[in-house]
Amino acid sequence: MTVVAVEAWVEAPLRRFVEDARTVLALLLHPSGQVVAQSGFARAIDVMSACALAAAIHASAGELGRQLEGRPFRGLHHAGRDRQLYLAEAPTARGPFLVLTVFDQESSLGLVRMYFDEFSRNLAAAAPPPPRNAEPVLAQQFEQDLNKNLATLFRRG
Amino acid sequence: MSSPFAAILQTLTRQRGVRASLIVDQNDGIVVDSNLQIGQDGDRVAALAASLYRKARLSAAAARLGRASFMHLEAERGRICAAGHNDLVLVVVADPAANIGLIRVEMMRAVGALP
Numbered sequence: 060m061t062v063v064a065v066e067a068w069v070e071a072p073l074r075r076f077v078e079d080a081r082t083v084l085a086l087l088l089h090p091s092g093q094v095v096a097q098s099g100f101a102r103a104i105d106v107m108s109a110c111a112l113a114a115a116i117h118a119s120a121g122e123l124g125r126q127l128e129g130r131p132f133r134g135l136h137h138a139g140r141d142r143q144l145y146l147a148e149a150p151t152a153r154g155p156f157l158v159l160t161v162f163d164q165e166s167s168l169g170l171v172r173m174y175f176d177e178f179s180r181n182l183a184a185a186a187p188p189p190p191r192n193a194e195p196v197l198a199q200q201f202e203q204d205l206n207k208n209l210a211t212l213f214r215r216g
Numbered sequence: 217m218s219s220p221f222a223a224i225l226q227t228l229t230r231q232r233g234v235r236a237s238l239i240v241d242q243n244d245g246i247v248v249d250s251n252l253q254i255g256q257d258g259d260r261v262a263a264l265a266a267s268l269y270r271k272a273r274l275s276a277a278a279a280r281l282g283r284a285s286f287m288h289l290e291a292e293r294g295r296i297c298a299a300g301h302n303d304l305v306l307v308v309v310a311d312p313a314a315n316i317g318l319i320r321v322e323m324m325r326a327v328g329a330l331p
Contacts, residue, residue: 102313169244
């Protein structure tokens with residue numbers, strides 16, 4: 060399974076996760092919805108909508124968790140008939156990242172959770188220190204950055 | 217409050233050389249109940265053992281050998297035994313020197329009591 064990343068340091072940990080957990084689709088993104096890496100997607104439009112939905116679901120579930128337990132939920136699982144999804148956060152020195160994982164009967168929730176924990180540790184270990192003058196994510200730059208990242212992932216532009 | 221599986225798991229873990237016994241959902245690989253010695257990672261064992269058991273079951277069916285009833289994995293530093301009933305798998309982790317015959321008898325008896 061091919062992994063394509065906008066930032067090179069995420070590629071090796073994500074590739075290992077995809078192979079070990081036998082995912083059908085995997086998406087690494089910032090909580091803002093900005094895509095960082097993907098595996099298994101064929102179209103940029105699908106990545107774009109999956110990122111937007113994952114970021115929104117994570118924000119809603121996080122707030123629900125805070126209201127119920129005083130802290131955000133650790134992971135979110137949804138079981139469909141043939142495919143299941145797991146959405147969880149991986150903290151790094153560069154801030155948290157979200158991972159949206161889709162898997163089928165070749166894998167299981169237990170395996171995905173287990174390998175996600177390993178991935179989370181590997182990603183944190185691989186993360187370079189945050190840049191000193193990191194620019195905030197601004198609404199006017201968001202679409203421009205998203206298009207740039209999608210072009211990188213799908214070799215356009 | 218103890219689960220309906222507590223007595224089954226306790227009986228298995230009392231066997232000499234048994235480090236852990238778990239009831240696992242076969243499809244999800246998630247622990248339903250467990251009785252673990254200190255240092256055993258139940259979630260990891262459950263996920264891997266359920267995946268192995270599911271694949272063994274599918275392999276047995278593909279090879280036209282019928283239903284798989286018992287799986288035994290022997291490794292350098294331990295053994296994993298699994299026996300399934302409906303959607304549940306009974307998993308035992310044991311020392312290499314454990315008496316696997318006795319453990320198997322207890323597991324087959326226990327698996328018959330699963331819902």
